[in-house]
Amino acid sequence: VVRSLPxxxxxxxxxxxxxxxxxxxxxxxxxxxxxxPADGHGxxxxxxxxxxxxxxxxxxxxxxxVDVLGPGDIFLHGGCGPVLYGPxxxxxxMTTSCVLTMNLAELAPLLIRDSALSLRLxxxxxxxxxxxxxxxxxxxxxxxxxxxxxxxxxxKTKGTPKPRYPNLIPFNITRRDLAASTGLSLETASRVLxxxxxxxxxxxxxxxxxxxxxxxxxxxxxxxx
Amino acid sequence: VVRSLPxxxxxxxxxxxxxxxxxxxxxxxxxxxxxxPADGHGxxxxxxxxxxxxxxxxxxxxxxxVDVLGPGDIFLHGGCGPVLYGPxxxxxxMTTSCVLTMNLAELAPLLIRDSALSLRLxxxxxxxxxxxxxxxxxxxxxxxxxxxxxxxxxxKTKGTPKPRYPNLIPFNITRRDLAASTGLSLETASRVLxxxxxxxxxxxxxxxxxxxxxxxxxxxxxxxx
DNA sequence: CGGATCTTTGATGCTATTCAAGTCTTGTGG
DNA sequence: CCACAAGACTTGAATAGCATCAAAGATCCG
Numbered sequence: 001v002v003r004s005l006p007x008x009x010x011x012x013x014x015x016x017x018x019x020x021x022x023x024x025x026x027x028x029x030x031x032x033x034x035x036x037p038a039d040g041h042g043x044x045x046x047x048x049x050x051x052x053x054x055x056x057x058x059x060x061x062x063x064x065x066v067d068v069l070g071p072g073d074i075f076l077h078g079g080c081g082p083v084l085y086g087p088x089x090x091x092x093x094m095t096t097s098c099v100l101t102m103n104l105a106e107l108a109p110l111l112i113r114d115s116a117l118s119l120r121l122x123x124x125x126x127x128x129x130x131x132x133x134x135x136x137x138x139x140x141x142x143x144x145x146x147x148x149x150x151x152x153x154x155x156k157t158k159g160t161p162k163p164r165y166p167n168l169i170p171f172n173i174t175r176r177d178l179a180a181s182t183g184l185s186l187e188t189a190s191r192v193l194x195x196x197x198x199x200x201x202x203x204x205x206x207x208x209x210x211x212x213x214x215x216x217x218x219x220x221x222x223x224x225x
Numbered sequence: 226v227v228r229s230l231p232x233x234x235x236x237x238x239x240x241x242x243x244x245x246x247x248x249x250x251x252x253x254x255x256x257x258x259x260x261x262p263a264d265g266h267g268x269x270x271x272x273x274x275x276x277x278x279x280x281x282x283x284x285x286x287x288x289x290x291v292d293v294l295g296p297g298d299i300f301l302h303g304g305c306g307p308v309l310y311g312p313x314x315x316x317x318x319m320t321t322s323c324v325l326t327m328n329l330a331e332l333a334p335l336l337i338r339d340s341a342l343s344l345r346l347x348x349x350x351x352x353x354x355x356x357x358x359x360x361x362x363x364x365x366x367x368x369x370x371x372x373x374x375x376x377x378x379x380x381k382t383k384g385t386p387k388p389r390y391p392n393l394i395p396f397n398i399t400r401r402d403l404a405a406s407t408g409l410s411l412e413t414a415s416r417v418l419x420x421x422x423x424x425x426x427x428x429x430x431x432x433x434x435x436x437x438x439x440x441x442x443x444x445x446x447x448x449x450x
Numbered sequence: 451c452g453g454a455t456c457t458t459t460g461a462t463g464c465t466a467t468t469c470a471a472g473t474c475t476t477g478t479g480g
Numbered sequence: 481c482c483a484c485a486a487g488a489c490t491t492g493a494a495t496a497g498c499a500t501c502a503a504a505g506a507t508c509c510g
Contacts, residue, residue, distance in 0.1 A: 056362050059449030064365045066358050082351040084358065111344045118343030119336045125350035126307040129357065133291050133309065136361045137281050140289045140408035144466070175489065183365035185467055190490060206475055206488055224284030369498070399456065410499050415457060431456055431507050 001025060001048060001100065007072045007120065015114040022110075023100040028052070028093040030172060034101075040087070042079020042104030047071055050097025051159045051171040055090045055180070065181040067132070068094075070158035074124055079104050094171035095159075138221075139183055145192050147182040149221040152202075152211060168210040226250060226273060226325065232297045232345065240339040247335075248325040253277070253318040255397060259326075265312070267304015267329030272296055275322025276384045276396040280315045280405070290406040292357070293319075295383035299349055304329050319396035320384075363446075364408055370417050372407040374446040377427075377436060393435040 002008055002020045011019075023046070028034055034052070036043055047069040054067040054075070069075060069091070078087040083104070085091070091099075111118040131154075138150045152169070159170040179189040193209070196202050201213040211217060227233055227245045236244075248271070253259055259277070261268055272294040279292040279300070294300060294316070303312040308329070310316070316324075336343040356379075363375045377394070384395040404414040418434070421427050426438040436442060 058366050059447060060366075061449075062366070064362045066362050066365075076351060082348045082355070084351060084355050108344060111347065112340050115337050115340035115343050118340050118347055119333060122336065122343055122347045122350060123307045125347060125354060126301060126309060129350060129354040130307070130309050132354065132357050132361060136357060136364065137289045137291050139361065139364050140291075140405075141283050141285075141287070174487095180365075186488095187468080187490085188466055190488095191466095194490070222284065224286075400458095401456080411456095412458085412500080413498060416459085416498095419458070 005046065005048065005072055007046065007074070007124065008117075011117055011120065012114060015110065015117050018110055018113075022102040022106055024102065025098060025100055028097045028099065030093055030096050032093050034091040034093070034099060036078055036087075040079065042081070042083055043075075043077045043101050044104045044107045045075050045077065045099050045101040047073045047075070048098045048100055049160075050093060050095045052091050052093050052097055052099070053177065053181075054085055055092060056086070057088050057090075063180050064183075065177055068155060068158045068181075071160060073128065073158075074121065076104060094173065094177075142221075143225065144182070144184050144188055146221055146223070147184065148178060148189060148192050149217045151178065151182050152209065153214075153217055153221060156211065165210060167212060167214065168208065172207045173209060174207055230271065230273065230297055232271065232299070232349065233342075236342055236345065237339060240335065240342050243335055243338075247327040247331055249327065250323060250325055253322045253324065255318055255321050257318050259316040259318070259324060261303055261312075265304065267306070267308055268302045268326050269329045269332045270300050270302065270324050270326040272298045272300070273323045273325055274385075275318060275320045277316050277318050277322055277324070278402065278406075279310055280317060281311070282313055282315075288405050289408070290402055293380060293383045293406075296385060297349075298353065298383075299346065301329060319398065319402075367446075368450070369407070369409050369413055371446055371448070372409065373403060373414060373417050374442045376403065376406055377434065378439075378442055378446060381436065390435060392437060392439065393433065397432045398434060399432055 002023060003016060008016060008019065026034070028050075049071060052069040053065050054069065055063045056066045057063055066085075066089070075091065076082070076084040077089065077091065078085070111121065135150075135154070138147060142150065155169050155173065156167075162168055162170045175186050175190045175193070178184075179186045182189065193202070193204055197204060201216055203210045203212060227248060228241060233241060233244065251259070253275070274296060277294040278290050279294065280288045281291045282288055291310075291314070300316065301307070301309040302314065302316065303310070336346065360375075360379070363372060367375065380394050380398065381392075387393055387395045400411050400415045400418070403409075404411045407414065418427070418429055422429060426436075426441055428435045428437060
């Protein structure tokens with residue numbers, strides 16, 4: 001499984017063997033959360049198949065979706081030291097998924113031994129970080145419909161397309177998720193999508209969305225009011 | 226200069242020599258932007274002294290402040306491949322500052338040779354990425370006053386405190402900057418700060434802010450409406 | 451002193467939220 | 481197979497919060 005990931009292509013056989021020894025496969029069903037040890041040890045992981053969302057609980061009992069993981073995306077959860085997602089963040093499968101995980105503490109020795117592997121992870125960190133930077137800039141500046149357009153286009157990049165429906169977002173995504181990812185209310189997200197559906201920009205149903213007018217969505221996400 | 230940065234403490238003498246050879250010092254005066262080659266080659270850099278903001282131009286002719294750099298913070302600007310800030314992003318000094326820069330293309334060979342250095346940069350990438358994650362979550366979920374409180378506390382961590390005024394944000398920060406960092410309008414930012422000044426939470430003037438009630442700001446940034 | 455920039459304040463309007471009611475879809479168990 | 485409950489979605493009306501527009505007041509600099 002490890003060897004099949006583009007993330008690890010060209011990595012030395014020794015490191016691959018170590019990774020294969022340390023990384024444990026686990027499957028997560030649609031809607032289920034990835035469970036983590038409660039003992040405070042952090043986890044390093046990689047998404048292999050499927051798509052997952054990272055939810056952050058809010059003091060108001062609501063949640064924000066702070067990230068979306070697709071195949072090949074790494075994550076660092078819980079624990080102390082440099083970590084991406086806090087111990088309260090939940091990683092929930094949006095479709096039947098498969099992730100690899102290991103103890104975070106065992107990652108550093110591996111990286112010290114193999115600089116090519118370090119570089120690969122550094123590269124990915126920069127790429128994903130820039131992705132977040134972009135999301136932040138959009139949330140800071142854009143109106144409701146623009147944020148939704150940006151988000152839908154972003155989500156499309158995070159899933160493995162279904163053969164027969166290339167523009168269908170290939171995982172379960174509810175109005176509630178869209179709202180939690182854009183900082184809008186569920187009702188506003190629903191209203192915007194209903195409008196777009198009337199205009200023929202997309203088709204949608206309970207938990208699924210198919211983008212039928214990508215160019216228009218691109219324009220919308222980039223227009224200068 | 227390179228050796229004095231905590232970022233590079235404990236790095237092998239060989240790599241330090243390489244870094245010292247490649248990294249060029251440049252000073253930036255208050256309000257000035259760091260200039261970059263227009264030839265499309267990316268730049269890797271480190272902030273050494275002072276504080277800088279990263280501005281992203283918007284289609285509406287406005288700007289968003291997407292990041293703030295303090296001493297020891299790295300950045301990757303322009304160029305192709307994995308890069309943090311796009312070619313249109315500007316890095317502007319908020320106080321007289323000093324940064325080290327080098328050609329981004331020359332970074333990878335260095336990282337391949339020294340895995341400890343790679344690990345150090347990976348660590349920082351994760352830390353800063355998590356910082357942005359946190360900002361994103363706040364912008365998604367919080368009201369105007371909460372966002373401003375979070376931002377002020379964040380900004381305080383990015384400057385080197387002035388000896389006589391530990392709670393003074395030690396660089397030039399205008400209402401316009403606060404607004405561009407939180408996604409609010411200049412007027413709203415001004416109104417909230419005026420209110421806080423009347424309530425004795427802070428003192429401020431043209432371009433400066435002194436936080437006089439840190440615990441209250443903490444509470445505000447974390448309260449559940 | 452004059453000009454530029456930063457800041458404040460008020461009036462007005464729009465956008466998105468909130469609250470509420472109701473419809474549709476899906477899965478479950480009898 | 482049908483009834484039912486839970487969850488997802490829609491829609492409307494009222495409201496609140498923030499943006500926008502406009503004008504004037506501070507502060508800094510040469």
